[in-house]
Amino acid sequence: MTNKTGFAAIAAREQGLKRQLTSAQMSMIAIGGAIGTGLFMGSSFAIGFAGPGVLISYAVGALIALLLMGCLAEMTVAHPTSGSFGAYAEYYVGPLAGFLVRYAYWAAIVLAVGTEVTAISLYMKYWFPDVAGWVWILLFSSALILSNAISVKAFGHFEYWFSAIKISAILAFILLGAWLVFGGANPEYGFHHYVAHDGFLPNGLSGVWVAVIIAIFSYLSIEMIAVAAGEAEEPEVAVKKAFRVTMIRLVVFYILTLALILAMVPWDQSGKGAQSPFVSVMQQVGIPGATGMINFVILVAALSAMNSQLYTTTRMMFSLSRAGHAPRAMGRLSDSGIPLNALALSCTGIALATLVNLAFPEESFMLMMAISIFGALFAWMMIFLTHYRFRRYHQRRGGLALSFRMWGFPYATLLGLFLMLAILVTTAFVPAFRMTLVFGVPFLAGLALAYQLYLRPRERVAAGKEQGA
Template identity: 45%
Template sequence: MTVPPPSTDTGGLRRALTGRQLSMMGLGGAIGTGLFLGSALAISQAGPATIVAYALCALVAFVIAWALAEMVVVHPEAGSFGAIAQRYLGPLAGFVQRWTYWTIQVIAIGGEIVAAGLYVRFWWPQLPLWLLVVVFSVLVLGANTLAVRFFGTVEYWFAMIKVIAIVVFVGLGLVLITVGLPRSPATGLANLTSHGGFLPNGMEGLLLAMVFVLFSYIGTEIVAVTAAESERPERDIPRAARRMVLRLVLFYVLAIAIVLAVVPWTVTAHSGTVDTSPFVRVFQSAGIPAAAGITNFVVLTAALSSANTNLYLTTRMLHSLASDRYAPAWTGRLNRTGVPRNALAMSALGLGLAATLSATAADSAYLALFGISIFGALVVWILILVTHSAFRRGSADPSPVRLWGAPVTSGLALFLFAVMVSTAFIDGLDTAWIAALPFFAVLIIAHVVITRRRAR
């Protein structure tokens, strides 16, 4: 297959995002409910060994982020990895990847908004979840109507709140573990080996935990999606990707280690439910109710920040599809400030889904949205690695950014495929297969129909 030359086509989008904003947007997209809320589900499977799961999945995230940086530096165009997949794997791959990514992020936005509602009910449990979902939906839609430079500034400070909070949490947790607090003696590290040992559910529990932990790292690809609106993509994209992954590893591994050291994993897991964040439980166990309330506010802003960033992602991906005539032309139109508002309106479908589920199935809404999102995200990551392998073979211009160990590292696609298959055997996530198989069948049929129509 002949590969088209490198392109810098932005599809009309404006290059207004700085390197500083890119780094914080990457953290903002990744640090959300996967860490603050979904970590309880991982801990219920692996216990203290969840620390190992976060460390291993960090390696996967690093490979994905660096592979994307290598490709996007050569092709800093609208559509990011979806457009690059179309170059190197063909139109069907680009079509499926972009629509899959758009769909799962739309659903993930709903999951983040539902989580935000659950956090508010920490203070006011009598409030209906659907009402909170509607209020927060209006908030993130408003933020995304701003010009991209102003949006980048809003998200920068949104993300800064949770970064500072995690740093404070880690510092306070280390004090609680080593010397204790006025009302709480030092916990030490006994909780990491008590209650069944470090690996209470064996290797099977560790592997199952990795399914939930991988979800915490979904969002690292945002740096690549911003390439078309980056001021200097050849410099800022690799730098932002490197900083983002390193910070995520530090924050995730340290934060989870402190959670598991301070509170017995059997308490934190809470039978795998998602009523209360394990981070809030740390401060409840330390006897600091005010700090628990503050932490709950922080994780609330984290969920909103993640939803805000992911709504940005879906809007740009749909704009890319419209540019290639794979989505209705009206979704690709920009307003006078360079924002694809029609694509934004269509990407708000996940917010409507979240409101509906929170009204009809409040107890299971988060897990249902979670399962579908993780399945689709794994498909996208696998296609990214396959695209990177084809990029290495077919690119005429070698990238100045090179992924270490490639193409051996592309073998992670097989591991991700195994994880995806394992979701069929996890209660609550198995329903994703029921939705996924018909979804991909519809995508393939839609591509055939569109291709034939365009040919005529």
């Protein structure tokens, strides 16, 4: 374990990024990443697994996300840097842990960008059914790559307005749904749908637990608030505010929205996965133009999430480069403070998504989700482990004065760690997610081997030179 100046050295090597994100933009960035395809498209698959019991699945996912954000907020207030939980793992768990977390998370979000852009191609078929999906992938990808390449301020502005559109639309959807369900204008709408189609748990508790995997995928990207703290104007204020605002909005938006969807459209109709359950609702309601409007909002949501994910993967690769774990070129900054080489490399998920879309147009979304989720589950699990080590480390040294502390330590942290481990193991027994471990375990083993063979010897040599000096 390095001494306290060790983390200052980690933070110092990531200098050069521009601190231009406001606290309002930070909150929107977190929401922008988490309210995307996971809610608008992934929820359909979750409903198919769990039926109305999906509400329990998303509540469990919300609990895990809440615990995760608490752990992250405490560590981020102490160490606001773009390396974020990768840098924390390096310092408090070990260099190998930092290396694995950064690369696994980078790969996960790169592939998650692929799921968003794949979903975008599906949404565009509503208006242009005869246009090939790869055309939309290339068109929208180019626009978002440009917004990320200009400056972090431009990215912040884009994300703020993307998220504002999503939040406004979801609020309107909730109000419309509440009026239809509670207004009594149509007896077909109501909570009787919760038990009318094979009961509240049509696939049992096992179906509810499997749907938690998709719930976690839906909440994925709330952790990017910690990455963005490295470019925030006032990171401590921004992180605390974003933590409170994000969690309240996510719980309300996800669970309340799904509760209304299930009351308006039977779960066995909205859980087919062929289209967003939001579109299914609007088709049933029959309001002129409503289906096209909600499809537009879903499109914006996917673009927003993709925009945020490109930002996050770029900063994580930048952090890897500055740590000596990726080519130096990835750590170079443009005049506006953007790591353009890291951005270019982080677009590989878009290229992969294009190929998968061409090869498996019908199964591309679920396949990309199954592959991408491994690194995210691993990173979340490691965040809990890192927080445990973080708190123990500072407790042994008399504590650390922080304006934000995670409650319930160590039990809350260990609960999050156990749940994430259980979810990761569960993917091995679910056919739809079998590719998660098939891809993830060899990938992680290959990373560990590469570290031991190539990077560990260099670190020993560098440590020896420092001692000799």
